[in-house]
Amino acid sequence: MKLYEYSIRRIFLLIFVLLGVTILTFYLSRIVLNPLGAYVTERTRPEAIPAIEKRLGLDKPFYIQYIIYLQDLVTFNWGWSRVAHMPVIEALFYRFPATVELAIASFIIIILVGVPLGIISALKNNSVVDHAIRIFSLTGISIPVFWLALTLQYSFSYLPKVAGLPSLPSNGRVDALLYQQYPVNRITGLMIFDSLIQGNFIIASDALLHLILPAMTLAFLSIGAVTRVARSSMLEVLRQDYISTARAYGLPERMVIYKYALKNAMIPVTTLSGLLFGGLLAGAIITESIFAFPGMGQLTVFAISSNDSYTIMAFTVLASFIYVLINLLVDIVYAKLDPRIKY
Amino acid sequence: MVTEVVKIENLTKHFPIVGGILQKTIGYVYAVNDVTMSVREGETHGLVGESGSGKTTVGRIIVKLTNPTSGRIIFDGEDITRVKGEALRNYRRKVQMVFQDPYASMNPRMTVKSALLEVMKIHSMHKGSEYEYATKLMERVGMSEEHLYRYPHELSGGQRQRVVIARALSVEPKFIVLDEPTASLDVSVQAQVLDLLKELQKQYSYSYLLITHNLAIIKYISHRTTVMYRGVWVETAPTQELFKNPQHPYTIALMSAVPVPDPTLRREKIILKGEPPNPIEKVVACPFQDRCPYVMDVCREKMPPDTDLGSEHLVRCWLRA
Amino acid sequence: MKSRQTRMFLMDLKFALTLLRKNKLVVSGFVMVLFFIFLALFGDFIVDPNIAKSVDYPNALKPPSWEHPFGTDDNGRDIVAMVVLAAKYDLAIALSVILASIGVGILVGSVSGYFGGIIDEVIMRITDIFLAFPGLVLAMAIATVLGRSFTNLMLALIIVWWSGYARIMRGQFISEREKPYVAAAKILSVPSWRIIFRHILPNAIYPMLVVLTMDMGGVILTAAGLSFIGLGPSPFEPEWGSLASRGAVYLFQAPWIIFFPGIMILFACLGFNLVGDGLRDVLDPRLRR
């Protein structure tokens, strides 16, 4: 099977999975989490409730509600987000780029730190360095996110502030006052990118500063995973016969490791990284909440605790879409990396 | 009159290759193409060929691990090609198989004892005396009662294969498919296992279908032999006759290619050029045409007919037709 | 004659122990896990369980002292006591989520992987949906609807967790069912259910032990995360995540509230991860043969 055929087939399945996700989402937000609860307050007269139900379309049979929901979904009529105080689509327009920016930043850290650590660990297998790196990576996957986030916030933001030292911002995406003085036109929504292409270096650096702590938090949790995979796959590859061939045919050790072994070892790392990136996009909920980073995750926490069904639906559909899309991309990249894979 | 325990007629197996957006069958691997052969009671029939010749598939079809695309399997005069359920269970009490890698063909988390007793329980044999029977089986394959309590990884390669044989014997079959039974064993152990198989046959007159790539083993143990190439049988004859008087160019080349551990013997070797053809191409003419030193035009057009050379020696080659 | 199996087990154990002895990291992991289990089992005897169910506001936010070595929380409860009492709940969450999820995973994955075909297709597509669905959202929705309690937190996590195992188990089954020992069993007319549960399952589940052990830590972390964003159980039911989450507000005045429960989570997870890491070596057939 050709790769494009495979991709088309996967996209078919993707639609199927997304349809399933919408059903699940719909079930959750319409039936499990009664959306009415959010639209009725203690002052609402009981007589007014049927009218509210009618306005929300809750009086129709479920399957019709679902069809309407699907129609709205494909026409991007995603409803009003009560927690964002704006239409859901607009909220995503504001918040999704923020999440993407955060994900990219932490992803860069993860790769730049995680992969070299894994390789060093594999090359110095069973040495002190290896053990230190293993402990480090195990700690990374064992540490509670919120604990790490708060600790970082405390050490790099609160403490220096109290001591009157320069501190890292612990909150938000950009300093509101600075932003007021040096506004940036929204182009992609990626604050750093936008401000850079507009030559606004003040905002660019401020936005970068705001990214450091949340990106570090997110990164630290995943570095462990990347390091472990990089290490074990590098060890695995170094054990392979073709490495012996390369050595036996007199190739220099550096070349054997950094060219021959590395490319093979990177295949699983790439797969993991793709999935990780998807996870970062969809899963920065706690980090965003703690650092008040105005991304999707923060919004979702609010949305769930206030039964904002439209926002929940939008988030789940988007997150699932990202998940399946990234899975597809990972598989395609995998095939590109490993010529043995056939579909 | 010798009776044929198993007879396969025009056996064909094509594995579909699935592909495309809708996961349709877009081609086939032509594994076995029109194979006919039989195994007689109390004798060993060797099935020899190189990798990809379809010999293992024939074995798996006979024990019904997979169904043939066409053709018939006749066991004890009964057509069992499509049997299911209880009939299949009955069939499998008479037919057993020993696999190439004894370690892989044993459940690593079961002791020898539980593996043996499980079989007897399933077939409700030797009720109440399962254990005694298991001990007897172990003795029969040259092992002791003590070995019953071992896990596969606590046994050596030869012992494992003995246990696998004992397990196959536990249902008291008439016929056993031996799929490269010694390929994973060292020479010194291989001899023990081969002798055991021979001894068992002598005592209990089992019929064997011995699948192997090793001509030396064929020569040592089998009574009659069929040579396969690319899913097609090319020659079949009593082993003695085959070795003395090989007729098919492939058989001849194969025999000359086998290294002989006698440095004094200087033979002229026939070196075949090329490699076996791709099994996804349908076999319409002689499968050996591309490598045959004597290839003729007719070889590329039609499948050679089965030619009886007398004394049960059959060959499929236009040279002999 | 069970003795042989016992001996086998002892041999396995001895082998495991030799391996573990050579890896001091794993030993430290074991110590952490054992300590955790000890707290979970005997926590109620070490400290008065009533502490968790009462408040003492005049003593709130007291910094660590000899009387309260870890300080007190915003409800005036001794953090040592709370942390000890919480071990039981966290272990219960981890164990039940893992066991239930792997149970479901085995059931779904084995049927799907062994039979293949259309059954497999349907089951796996449903699993895919659950995999694609953002787990935290699902868990949060469940916790929101059912209310804050331990059972609901567990339930939410199980619903999120099973699908991953189902997929792994399916993969294991597919790779195992091709092995000759399954073919051998088929030829010996071993019934399907028996092949699935007696032959394939033990072989398929063994490599999972590593994942399962490491996931014990993962569950504790996830549960703590859910607690932190406000889906934790009632304040009267101590759980490390929710204890720590109480500290977030007082991070400035009383960092000890978040510090100690956080450390406990870290060590418990680290313990499981280290043990899992060591188990990987124990189960590695390369080292065994």
Add this chain to the structure above:
Amino acid sequence: MLLSVRDLIVEFYTYRGIVHALNGVSFDLDKGEVLGLAGETGSGKSVTAFSIQRLLPANAKIVSGKIVFDGVDLLELSEEKMREIRGQRIATIFQDPHTYLNPVFKIERQFLDVLKYNDPEIKALENKKEAERIAFEKAVEMLKKVKMPAPERVLKMYPHELSGGMKQRVLLAMAYSLTPDLIIADEATTALDVTIQAQVLEIMKELQKEKNLSVLLITHDLGVIAENCQKAAIMYAGRVVEIGDVKKVLISPKHPYTQGLLKALPRTDKEVELVGIPGTVPDLVNPPTGCAFNLRCPYAKEICRTKVPPYTLEEGSTVACYLYGGK
């Protein structure tokens, strides 16, 4: 004397304990000579090969011994010098061609890299492009030499697109392109079908004759040794138990193990009654004291159980057995 291995002792450190893989291996190999090294699984054939190349895994250690290659003890060379030896003077052809080619690089890349780092002519070139081109030509030429059909096309392929025989030929071509003095063929044809094996052995023979190379042919197949070697060495449990002219060793074996081995071997050339060697190969974590074969040996004496037998010369073969040497 091109290669001389003396009392090589190699240990592997595993979780099970120390594996005594080689327990004093000694043999010599002359220029232009083909020496067959035979033995069963775990007898230490491959470990010997890897030791000579100094490519043992990290958990292995050469405890003692000498490997003198062309007058130099390889064990005392620096890693850099050893690399040059590996690339330019000793070439290895490995057992399983499927695993010994890097799956993610095209043949071309792997071949050219080998040439670029080892071929003195190409190494000397300043112009990188030019070097690439010349290397490519040389690769094609070498592939032609191993009778590879359509070598240019093969070079543009990934290893998985080639059949086993073709891969083995690629490895062969790479090995010979280095113009080595010594070729170590480590079970080079074991994984191949008999007809393909015959092809590969034929090519190897031609190349050996052409360049008058020394070959260390490692195999478990005594037939291959009989047909290709001048000298044969039989290994058992990490030790060479018998070494000598191939005719002597295979026709009139001296060591009980060699004798047993030959008796257990089914043959196509004559009718035989097989006799297996009782027992199994010893566990090298806990090897038996004395002669490693004593537990399976029909002639075992008291001394065999306590002391390792020294080598004695018996009718032109060197044998490690107390049956000989008049003791």
Add this chain to the structure above:
Amino acid sequence: MRGISRTILAVAVIVLVVIVGAVAVLMQPPTPTITTTTTTTTATTTTATTSTTITTTTATTTTATTTTVTTSPTTTTTTIKPPNPDTLVQETIGEPDYVDPAVDYETAGGEIIMNVYETLMWYDGESATKVIPWLAESYQMSADGKSYTFTLRKGIKFHDGTPFNAKAVNYSIVRAILIADPNGPAWMLGPLKGAEELMYSIQDGVATQDDVAAWLASKPIEVLDEYTVRMNLDYPYSPWLSVLAYTVTAIVSPTYVEAHGGIVVGEHNEWMDRHAEAGTGPYILKSWEPNVLTLVRNDAYWGGPKGNIKPVLKTVIIKGVADANTRLLDLLKGDADFAYVPVTHIDQLIDMTTWFNEKKIVVKPEVADKVRVTGPYETFNLDFIAFNLNIKDEITKQPAAFQPFRDIRVRKAFVYAFDIDQYLRDVVKYFAIQPNGPVPKGMFGYNPSIPTQQYNLTKAKELLLQAGPDLGFSPQNPKTMTLYYNTGNLAREKAALLIASAINSLNVGLVIQVVPLDWPAFLAKQRARALPFFVLGWAPDYVDPDDYLIPFGHGQKGTFPIVIGYNNPELNTLIEQQAVEADPVKRQAIIDQIVNTLNSEYIYLWTAQATARHVERTWVKGWYYNPAYPGNYFATISKG
């Protein structure tokens, strides 16, 4: 192997040292100052960054100890120059739901609205009771009290340039009524002729265009001329002028609204929900991004009724910062000028000893040059616990079998069990007073002589032991009950825990579980009458006892009596009587009667009437407190 053991040893030592170091530092004697926090913090930093050697940690410990001793070296006087004198940054919690006066019904939005829009009547400076004509120049009440005639100010323009006139007044109020958001504040306009009926039918989805036209034709509001407008009520309604000071009656520019979607009956205007840029007020909402709202000055502001309001600040940035620690730190650093500092963090700014002893707010000396804390200010926010007399099952909707609160002894016992002193001192840090009934202190109708509820655990136990056998619970046969509160409200949570812990400690066979619920879930349970008892708060819409007596006492109209199944016809009559009673003295008497009756029934446990304080940088000038304001009025504020 040696390598490994060394690693382990090193790690173990580091961990040990860090923990010991942390504990050692944390064991410093508690002084709730920022400097102390510095020390504890240092220890945690060490842990977080995992220092590598023993020496580092010891060094840190020493540093930490010295820091405690050092006092603030800054002795400069109160003048620190603000970095941005034109911009005010306010950090608060949350952000508005909407900024449309017709639908917004919470304080964050109210704050924006009161700065962007104006009303006909508004509070005079700091007074919460004195309402003066604002956009109106004067008004006249008809003799029957059923119609009000307003003369409007001339020459005022909306931000978009539209002139302010009677039509705009009519438009704005009619607009709120036609939107008729069931969750919004439009209900307050109910007394207007036919408005309540119309809004109900709009909310119930039965109103037709004809109904709307008919209502408009009935002239609830008459535009008499360009600057005169008359409002006609269904009945005389004394709080009407207070209603007219509420944001729901804010006047919006009709041309602007028409240009952005106009009025749709029964529907929000989504543009107006998010934009506030066409009022008459001193500020304009320039942008609203997630958690950040920016107001800019209306340079053409008319100056207010006294002509003295000249907004100084060019920009006001209102940031939603959920984390109290961050708000506090930003304030101290000078990044924020106003910050909401909750009770939990106020001890960082003020001297708690003085506050506890003298009820006087004194800023700590080390931050006195930076921060000003004013107060205490009385608010009208009332926290309480209500007991459900008719608990229902949420699913079956049938009354539950166990109805403990139908027995007054149980209710009384619960009231006795609440340690109000501990609550006020240790939980709300005296930033609340104990209410003596539904009418808060500072409002008309409050009578200080009405006694407060008392704490008496012995009596509580007695009562419960008495009531137990009748209700079927005893120490041997305990019954479990669940107390709910909404997640995130720490004071309510602690009130819940306090009473639950007290009842549980009595061992009388009643076991109270405490369960937090998200607000929507809480409301749903409350509506289903499924909450056995619950902790909640109440804030007024307009400053009148009516807004307390009805919701707490009226069995048919009142929010809480309905959900807890309490209906006392006599009380209902009394409540209706006091609403129309024009004579303050007589009205007071009726109110006292209502309060006493309610208190004697023990259906509410009055926990706290919050006291507010205001925290700002010392460089901010011109702020004042008015309890009726939803937020800060920026027009009078300056910096520097």
